[in-house]
Amino acid sequence: MLDEDVLPCALEWDATTSSVPQWARFEAAWYVASYPEAKDAIASGACEDALDHYRRLGQTKGFSPNIWFDEAWYRATNPDVVAAIKAGDLLSGFQHYLHYGHPDRSPHWLFSEAFYRAANPELTEQALKATGHANGYAHYLSGSEADFRTGSLFFDPSVRRPEVRTRANHPTSENDNAGPFGAFLRSPKEAADQKRCSWYFDPHWYLEHYPQARAEVEAGKYRNALHHYLTTGERDGLSPQAGFSEDFYRATYPDVEECIVAGHFRSGYDHFLAAGAMEGRQPAQDVPLATYASQAFVREDVDSGIFRDPFAHWVAHEEHRKNIVPDEIHTKMMFCREAAGLLVDAGRKPLDFSYEGRPAVSILMVLHNQFPLTMMALSALRGCFRGAIDLIIIDSGSRDETRDLEHYVQGATIRHLEHNASFLLSCNMALEMAKAEAVLYLNNDVRLAPGAIENGLRRLGSDGRIGAVGGKIIRTNGKLQEAGSIIWRDGGAYGYLRDADPNCPEANFVRDVDYCSGPFLLVPTKLARNMGGFDTAYAPAYFEESDFCVRLIRSGYRVVYDPSVVIEHLEFGSSSSSASHALMQRNRRIFLSKQADFLRNQYPAHLSNVVMARSRPPTQPRVLFIEDRVPLRRLGSGYVRSNDIVRSMARQGCTVTIFPVDAYYHSLGSIYGDFPDTVEVLFDRSARDLDGFLEERAGAFDLVWIGRTHNLARLLPVLHKNHRYLPGTRFVLDTEAVVSPRLRLRDEVLEKGADATRPALEDELRSEFECAYFCQQVVAVNEHEAEMIRQAGHGNVTVLGHSLRPSPTPRSFGERHGLLFVGAIVDEESPNLDGLLWFAREVMPLVRAELGPDTRLTVVGSCSRGVDLRPLHACEGLEIVGEAEDLRGFHDSHRVFVAPTRFAGGIPYKIHESAALGLPVVASDLLIEQLGWTAERDILSGGKPDPQRFAASIVELYRNQALWGNVRDAAIGRVEQECDPARFDAAVAGILKNVRRADALLRVG
Template sequence: MPFPAHEILRPDSPVKPAWSLFDTGWYLHRYADARAVCAGKPAEAALDYYLRIGVRLGHSPSPVFDELYYLAENPDIAELVRRGAYSSGFDHFCQHGHRGVSPHWLFNDALYADLYEDMTLEILDAHGCYGRYDHYLRSGQRERRMGHFLFDGMFYRERALEAGITEREIDGPGPYAHFLATLGGGGDELATSTYFDPAWYVEHHPGAKAEILRGRYSAAIQHYLTNTAPEAFDPVPQFSERFYRRRYPDIASAIEAGLYRNAYQQFVQYGCFELRQPSPDIDLAYYRDMHERVRNDLNAGVVRDAFAHLRLIGLKEDMAYCPPEAPPALDEAGTREAFLKKARADLAIFARQGLDFGFGGVPEVSVILVAHNRFELTMRTLASLRRNFAGAIELILVDNASTDDTRRIGTYVRGTRLLRSEQNLGFLRAANLGLAHATAPALLYLNNDVELGFGAVASALRRLNSAGEIGAVGAKIVRSNGLLQEAGSIIWNEGTAVGYLRDAPPLTPEANFVRDVDYCSAVFLLCRTALVKGLGGFDEDFTPAYYEDADLCVRLIGAGYRVVYDPAVTLEHMEFGSAPTTEVSMALMRRGRRIFRDKHKAFLQSQYAPGPQNLIPARSRGQKPRVLFIEDTVPLRRLGSGFVRSNDIVHAIEAAGYEVHVFPINGAPYDYMSLYGELPETVEVLVGQDFMTLPDFLAERREVYDLLWVARTHNLDRVLPLLEQAKISAPIILDTEAIASARDALRFQAFDFTEAFAAEFASAGVAAMVLAVNEREAGLLAASGLAVNVAVLGTVRRPAPTPRGFAERGGLLFVGAVHQADSPNLDALRWYVEEIYPALAEIMGEVPVLHVAGHVARGVGLEGIAERPGIVWHGELDDLTRLYDEARLFIAPTRFAAGTPYKIYEAAGFGLPCVVTPLLAAQLGWADGRELLAANDPRGFAQQIARLYRDEALWTALRHNALAKLAREHRPEDFAARVGEILAVVRG
């Protein structure tokens, strides 16, 4: 029953929650008017004054309840108090609010409920606790439970003991109650957690300090948590609110929805676990990965997260928390010497074992290798070649009048065609000598001072054979110091030939996609043998060397063939390893350039002029139009949530003949294997870029793009000002993926859809075309009067049913990504656990096990789900085939969502019948009882599960119908053609 404040505060009240305290001493110290009236009177006079007068003046009865905060945060309650329904905010809290409303700015009732699954009202009632705050005051504050993201009871206790406060003084009321009682007492404010520094706060926010001195706030932490500009104040020197909001704009909507007061709250509760960057100069991932102690302390639970570790330990011990701006460059003279030493160290191996290049039948590749001395380098190169490719190699070794042990190389290398020259012919003429003996369909020019990367020869052969118009394939060449020599090469219009990205790290995004180029170095150049022979090999005008490979590639291009750079073909090169000095090499290069310029005047007229503004256009040959594809992150299929469809779109754009550059606006904190393994080889994946770097990126590439494809409407709002600033006028395709306002209208009861829709698409008018994922959402866009073309681009899924039949399967399956705490998938799982499962247990008795798989963002709590009996949590899996083959049916109890649910397409594609909500069925356009089963309430959903789980004929029919639907309406070839049509319409 409700207990009004005037009853619950009386000394003889039978109900005594810990929060029902009237603290006479604190009250009289806090309120001067009460102190004046009650002076010299009995102690009970203060309580009487509070109940008669103080409640009308906005007084609080004790330090653990803040009347003014309670009314300010709950205007509906304030209105009830104004009307006389309650005598005060505290009166409302006593009667009703203690069951879910936060009573103080330093306690968050919802957070306490989310963090601790035993804090349900039912459990609390059973244990005689009057709400979560009662529990926290009685025991939670002493149990290291978190009642607020900025209060750590044990942390505060340690600071208080250091300040000379006794254990008895702290432990009597508890650290939380003790801290509140000290506020406004005139002493120094002690820090309540490592996440807030009150001394730094008042020093760096003079406005806040002034407000505290005027008495408007009792402490720095109160000012921080209750001021009206939560984004304007940083809590510690290591966090920048402004930076974090710009760096991670995805949290803006959560702040607007009231889930967080500011960005720092999101960071402390979730972002620190995700290793998000708190300020420009702090990289938590680097801090964790670079220090074993940090990892050990985190694993041992010494600290909560990497940010806390940095503030508590790392800063004091001067532990590095961000990478140096540029890693120290390795001295190339030293690395060249190390390369040589490794080669010399292997000589004893070859003396005993040798190398065998013998083969039977027809060779797959002829390798021409020219050697002049440097025996150890040649042997290391040949050993690398033999290890690299197990197929038949016709090795043509030209000894160019060597005077060292190269003269005896035939003793150690068997199965080679060894050609000797009595004089040093130079590389060019010696290579032409070897060309006459090449019989394989593919010819590899290979320097004798390299070490091949994994699968280099096989990768190059695959690329050469992938298209008849490819005449040559070149490699990503890394120098001995670990930096690039070239990632393909550019020929400028004045004849200069430059290795693209020289001195850049090999993992630079621009170096890691396949493209046609002007030429590739003959350090490793795989060509069609007949084509090279038809062109007469290297032009001997360039004797002894340099520019002969550029000349050959230009002649290949002139003959109608392509020269392709393939980053899968890698090698380490000891540059100038065979030259007597680098000065000699440079002189030969200058001579070769003069010859090349005179010979290829017509070719050079069509080349770009040298300059940084032309670097991106010049790095690729051909006239492919370029598309900048902007997404939240690199669209990896395992991320779900629309990224599967974005992945398919990138593939389709590339297949339509476009050069695609993928820009992850929120960054891409994923492993390189995933980043480069799920998108076409010709796509530039801009790893390392994000919203913070986007202005500079757009400025550098202002003239590069023919079209922009922006995935998700919120990203258009973010990039549009930057596009205007960079003066980029390329047409824009806005792919909505899902209409967020339509989803939120289902989620929130009091929701103005018209206003939200207008805000969501306020920038859409600049787009040349707006895409919806289904006809339903296309209708919403068309009905809005949006003055742009609206088109539908659906989803692709090829049927690939797993083989097991009905009787061989068991259990339920749910697959879905959980990117944030308000995720529709997380809500669906909670609904299943809390309401559908009990109904299913009543209907079936023994409930089938539910298997759950999918990506979960770090910091998102799964309390009450992952550990629940009857649920097996698999987490993120690269291959779900086994789960789809073993489960009997798929469930999707989704209550709010937009777009179309790819997980249903995927499940149906694997041949697994589905039980879904009518919402999802409508988004799919699939019929209840034909392609799936649907229900909207917990018991109905449970009944559909039980029905389908037991009925093999129904199961078989739904499986067949859904597979047929996919085969008719979601074919990859139709999807690719649709993307091609959209691109053609937009480009005119």
């Protein structure tokens, strides 16, 4: 921060004086060029120079002293400054900014101090002071170090870089060392409006759609289109670009309009950029943002930081996408050409399938010409699996270079036939030669993805009841051919999700299906032989794999679709499509005759039956699991427990579909790595989709499990409306935490004052759980909260805690140093943020005074966008790590875990987790009471909390090795007793059983 005595004199300093920030320097040349009357006053001798004019006249007229500070903007956004000027207390907004406003107010329509500091959390007050910068704006304007940063969503140097970097190399002023930002501000309006300077505003579209804005910019009233929008257009309800409609957004989301009226947001677009884009809200009628954002490449780009949010990604994609997408005919041609191109190396480097010992799999491939496709398929096969392969090839009467296949492939069993013996009979011939315990029927017009065979073998060996495994088949155009297949009642077949995106959530969970088609079918060898291979009635081909899978199912075996088995397929690559369809029709009639008993129990052929028919009928409940968001374990805040509930249901054979109420964006890897592969995770849905989703999934769920009471209250109208699509479905409300007592305690802690009109706690509890009538079962996280729910009038309550198995970290007491805090910060009133700030300000100085100034508190946990962490960064002794995938290393290196929560509900998982990892805890009495643990034995008390007691407990635990070991051992024992996974599974099973029993009793009654 600038010295108080320096600021008033800043304008008198030489512009090259480095200690004065650039925004505080007067720019005479720019001032004269911008205000012609100043030039006239100087020429007439009325003023000595530009600075004299500004001091005597300009500042009172609202002139700006330089290009970095916009007087009109500052006054328009700070009514208190205008009032002070009118009262005679200030001469200008610039004077206010110099003296008072620069620490936290924004000086310009294209720079936000709050945004810049939030985007660069390392710029703490200490860091700025150490580098001699008055504020974030001074740092931003300091030259090359700020060149790749941005102070506004509406100015991104990476978007405009080709032009602005050229201009930045030739500044128009000796004072202009602010890189692209300065170049943009100084550029004429024609150049400024030539192209975007961010993905959030399109100047060309804006001026084309708003002629009045164009006229005002051309008249010089505004510097450019962006200046017009940010100072006038946004306020007047204009839209910034084609992808966002201000009118549509406000009309679609009434809550946004309410926030704008209340003054929380300047416009619908302001809300959308702050929250809506990440919540999956739709920005315009024809922009399906939620669907677009669900695509893997979009999520990965956002997660990696290439784009701030899916909307920016969509805008960039729309600007650069090609207008012509190759059709499937062309992609098939490209596939074949690529196969032909591989022949160059085929003769020089023969493929080697030689092996010793017992092979992992026998691969059966039937060929009839198509030599280039065969070589590409075999090359991909060898490349994706390095294990021992018993490759058996039947050349069924080929007349091309396939007849000389031995020159190109070594170590394979190859049998050449003089005639075309048909695909089916050739497969049966190859089956008799197989030496491995598993056989894979593999087409020669496919390309296997890495891991396909290994994943398929792992799935096949996971359960002795699995008779066949198939995979995700993708056509050459990148769209799905099938994600498992359906057999209809009339004998017809349907590839589930044909033409869909292979990364859509419906295609990416393991399930039992009617059949998997022939391009990839993995079967136990003994079982295939016992069944006689393919039924010869279907020779030469088609329906043989459908019949085979039906025979497996009728014999008590499972046919499993596994999305980790990925196959690229040249559909109809080995025969003409017309001949194929003729064979299909003939063999369908045979299939109808042979499998009539099976078929009459299948679903009728209709698209409305696809969701029900996509899986074989389950023996365990089909569960729709609704939560705030996809419950990833790294999110904490109750999501770990929800994740454990999903895992428990999956272990017990339930078919689980996760439906998030709010859309948040995570990489596909982080999502699918966090759940059993049998769980369907609808990461691309949100509450706005639930209405149509329930109709689409009519009859598909036996149980709806709703996490958190506020979600049930929010969704209740939709559940009422669509109850006809949920026949016989039972409902469970998992409260996760009782909120009313926590809110009362929060207000008390934050000293918000008593509200005489506030209802009694009993009334608040009744109001909180008013919606619970809808559910057959209510779940609480501990007995204390269960009793409160009963007091609210609901006796159907059961308790479900946490699931955790102790795994103490190995480091000794002496090898550990420092304090650790773990917890997510979801909003400005988060209990974690409140507790951290209190601890950093009240307790940490006392601890450091005893243990030394090198003592550090490491803070680990995710933080929602928009939460201001600057107060934390300003505290001494904190190291803020942010989100971390693996917490074990942190628990292994630190000596004491702290939990200074002052208001909360439920059971603190982070304490259970820390105890399980062998790190003793000092916590507030509130958390100890929620745990039901014994203070000074299982855990040390920090009071209610109390700074002196909290610090004393930390110091004692930190120094006393014997105490540290005793508390560690006692806490591990608590976790073993209370969080046993088997006990947790039994509790989940009990809830499911109770709900089903209630359903049975209801039917009997």
